[in-house]
Amino acid sequence: MQKNQITPAFQGHFQSIGCDQCRNLDDLGFDFTMAFQPIWDVTKARPFAYEALIRGKNGETAADILSQVNDGNRYKFDQACRVKAIELAAGLGLQHLPDCLLSINFLPNAVYRPETCIRATLEAAERFQFPTDRLMFEVTEGERVVDSEHLIGIFAAYRQRGFTTAIDDFGAGYSGLNLLATFQPDILKIDMELTRGINHSASRQAILAGILLTCSHLNIQAIAEGVETADEFAVLNAMGVHLFQGYYFAKPHIEALPTVSVGK
Template identity: 50%
Template sequence: MQLGCQGCRSEGHAFDIAMAFQPIVDVETGRTFAFEALVRGSNGEGAGEVLARVTPENRYAFDQQCRVAAIEGAVAAGILETDARLSINFLPNAVYSPVACIQLTLKTARATGFPSDRLIFEFTENEQIADTDHVENIINTYRQMGFATAIDDFGAGHAGLGLLAKFQTDFIKLDMELVRGIDASLPRRMIVAGVIRIAESLGITVIAEGIETCAEFDALRDIGVRYIQGYLLARPGFKSLPGITLPNERYTAVA
């Protein structure tokens, strides 16, 4: 088996990064379902500052280093003491070959003792994905290898029904612009309810992200969203796994 490709072995592009972790909460059980790894600078600098240094020439190395940092950082923070999954953002255009470019990720998981079947890979693109066949191949390959996949920022930009018609991931994460103020917006509630019906019919789980108010939380629960992520429940923890607090205060849990 090919253990890597030229892009995955790119040298000379070292990023000084660390990870923050934000819980994705199963609000029916009050437990953390997964932690999303969010890139930061090594001293806690914001994602924007880090991403501003990513170019077409170094994005392959960046993608690989993020995967390693996410797994190593989560294990160091104590994720193995929980049953939570780990969600890692990846760049589809940074994957030449799904099998070749996953090898460093698998090696890192083995080295740290992290079960690879607890990995979720989320993808999003600010620009239109030109080669949807390539992305579909990545998703199918990852599924065959036991990973879960997610479309991030669903409902924003090009991450919408067109992609969902082309391929189906295990999860879709509703863009925060769809859920912002959803309690006071009938159109938003109707759109999200429609997305949930479509997702359920396709066997896809919906995650709502960016929840900041109790009213948004209650509206999403009324619609039927089970998995929720946002500042209301927990802010990202830099190099740490933060505890969660649900609005109804029935649960206060550490992952």
């Protein structure tokens, strides 16, 4: 399947001109904010993107916030996260950084009609004057996708809007290579379980080499997640990775864009 192809099952959805749930985001009953962590491009020595990560207003972890998400508020929470991330990023001036993306995680099982239900995202981008071509949406491999065709439709709709698409935590979730065979994102984020300690693991290096070869053939960019040490970075960089995310570069900062002092 080509990257911009929309599956027939979704053609009918795109005819809809209204989506009340996109406009009616009731109070979730809990509050949250975002921390930002850079994805560093060592070739250009500048941030490729900043990922928006959920945090509580009083320092609660992402797990604490996500524990309050259920089937009844999943959609509203997903939409609220997008708006919050765009609002904060715009206020911090991320859009003024050269070619820097804002990466937002989304819940695939919460996106009912990808073309019509993206209205809140577009309205937030317009309201806060954030360019939509700077938005990247990540779907985590760790969330079981009920309908793979639905996910393909989401990604196709996002690409038509000019958004960058990514699979997060690749290698740690339910589908592995089967997920990648179904559709090809713009970005593949390699899970920390593969990158952590890779300088000591011939098996991890062999697996990563295969993933990078696949990415090369499919014209997909790879990001190494969870990089914490200089030795991990050195091995990954020598293998051809040039996009990195992890504590070695910067920890997430709540409502701030942390700077990077290594890997330059």
